[in-house]
Amino acid sequence: MSEVIPIGADHAGFALKERLVQELRALGYEPLDLGTHSAESTDYPDFAHPVAERVERGDARRGVLLCGTGLGMAYAANRHRGVRAAVAWTPEVARLSRAHNDANVLVLPARFLTEADGLEILRTWLAEPFEGGRHARRVTKIEP
Numbered sequence: 035m036s037e038v039i040p041i042g043a044d045h046a047g048f049a050l051k052e053r054l055v056q057e058l059r060a061l062g063y064e065p066l067d068l069g070t071h072s073a074e075s076t077d078y079p080d081f082a083h084p085v086a087e088r089v090e091r092g093d094a095r096r097g098v099l100l101c102g103t104g105l106g107m108a109y110a111a112n113r114h115r116g117v118r119a120a121v122a123w124t125p126e127v128a129r130l131s132r133a134h135n136d137a138n139v140l141v142l143p144a145r146f147l148t149e150a151d152g153l154e155i156l157r158t159w160l161a162e163p164f165e166g167g168r169h170a171r172r173v174t175k176i177e178p
């Protein structure tokens with residue numbers, strides 16, 4: 035059975051989200067598109083929470099969010115217990131967010147990325163495993 039990946043964006047991330055949904059399908063994942071569904075102005079928390087809730091509850095192992103800077107989505111998603119939402123603006127940051135921080139939500143700053151950048155960041159993030167070891171100890175210390 036293919037992995038379900040909830041994905042959400044505000045208006046600033048809408049166009050890139052549409053492209054990432056296609057890419058997730060092409061890679062064999064099952065994207066769960068939680069909106070937004072147009073370029074009309076929206077509020078990013080309305081999309082961050084539904085994605086983060088699914089990861090928090092264990093309904094999904096990983097999720098993807100997009101907004102203009104990535105920051106608002108990350109603030110909202112990281113309020114959820116067990117969620118580690120990482121803003122990644124290069125493939126290397128995305129890779130390290132998995133390898134060292136076990137990020138379970140990828141957040142993309144859509145206004146600062148080309149489509150090609152966004153796709154490469156997504157593919158890198160999905161493929162990279164968590165290294166564990168000393169990083170596992172550090173990740174355990176994140177929850178207050």
Ligand code: RB5
Binds near residue numbers: 046047
């Ligand atoms: C929307 O204009 C913008 O503020 C939003 O996409 C995001 O960048 C917030 O963090």
